[in-house]
Amino acid sequence: MHDILQTIVEQKHKELEFLQSQYSIADLKQQKYFQHTCYSAKAALTEKNASGIIAEFKRQSPTKGPINPNANIKCVVESYQEANASVISVLTDKDFFGAKDTDFENARACLTTPLLRKDFLVHPYQVYQSKAMGADLILLIASILTIKEVVSMSQLAKELGMEVLLEIHDESELNHINPHIDLVGVNNRNLKDFSVDLYHSVNLSEQIPSEFIKVAESGISGKDDIHYLKNNGFQAFLIGEYLMKQKNPGQACRLLINRIS
Numbered sequence: 484m485h486d487i488l489q490t491i492v493e494q495k496h497k498e499l500e501f502l503q504s505q506y507s508i509a510d511l512k513q514q515k516y517f518q519h520t521c522y523s524a525k526a527a528l529t530e531k532n533a534s535g536i537i538a539e540f541k542r543q544s545p546t547k548g549p550i551n552p553n554a555n556i557k558c559v560v561e562s563y564q565e566a567n568a569s570v571i572s573v574l575t576d577k578d579f580f581g582a583k584d585t586d587f588e589n590a591r592a593c594l595t596t597p598l599l600r601k602d603f604l605v606h607p608y609q610v611y612q613s614k615a616m617g618a619d620l621i622l623l624i625a626s627i628l629t630i631k632e633v634v635s636m637s638q639l640a641k642e643l644g645m646e647v648l649l650e651i652h653d654e655s656e657l658n659h660i661n662p663h664i665d666l667v668g669v670n671n672r673n674l675k676d677f678s679v680d681l682y683h684s685v686n687l688s689e690q691i692p693s694e695f696i697k698v699a700e701s702g703i704s705g706k707d708d709i710h711y712l713k714n715n716g717f718q719a720f721l722i723g724e725y726l727m728k729q730k731n732p733g734q735a736c737r738l739l740i741n742r743i744s
């Protein structure tokens with residue numbers, strides 16, 4: 484594992500220890516959104532005229548630094564929804580991605596579009612926490628979890644009514660796919676050296692069974708990338724930086740969707 488990913492995972496374990504000392508799972512079950520009926524990302528991505536865009540709210544990243552640190556969560560996610568994004572992704576990591584404590588809750592409060600909790604989940608406690616936050620969909624990253632952990636965390640997510648996006652980067656991680664997974668994302672960004680390569684993802688996409696929705700993630704910067712990925716079997720496109728670095732991310736999302744429709 485590369486240092487940054489290793490550091491993020493270590494930080495997650497520390498965070499987890501603190502959170503578990505503050506809130507038990509029984510406490511999480513009492514929280515406002517725990518009973519929320521989830522919106523289906525799978526349904527949103529397969530409906531007629533779906534844009535296929537998973538538009539991400541991202542203030543900063545460990546590789547790029549500040550992208551749009553002062554962005555207003557409500558304005559951006561509402562404008563993504565109005566632009567017809569199929570799913571909206573909100574990063575919830577504070578230390579490396581600059582998320583504010585209130586970002587996810589503020590997004591949940593104003594959206595009826597399926598909402599992805601984007602973080603580095605390393606323990607089932609965080610699956611309960613995601614449900615309590617109002618997530619419809621969680622991300623599990625194969626490179627930081629064992630096959631067994633992916634099975635138990637994805638099964639738990641499904642029991643709680645959420646869907647699961649499994650992120651893989653290379654062939655060796657295909658064995659993390661299991662029947663509780665709904666979407667399989669191929670990260671174009673190599674999390675070891677942070678290089679981005681769309682061709683690599685296309686090769687891997689052919690090896691993902693067709694019953695899973697295939698999501699291309701990271702480094703997507705415009706309609707040509709999307710056409711290329713679409714022509715090579717991807718149905719969904721997770722885009723953060725390209726949208727967030729624009730003055731008006733919602734307008735950029737609308738323009739992009741018009742161009743690919």
Ligand SMILES: O=C(O)c1ccccc1NCC(=O)[C@H](O)[C@H](O)COP(=O)(O)O
Binds near residue numbers: 674700
């Ligand atoms: O974005 C990063 O630099 C990054 C670094 C280390 C681990 C994960 C990272 N990104 C998380 C993501 O999943 C991206 O935010 C997402 O795929 C969107 O990518 P992009 O369109 O390139 O912002």
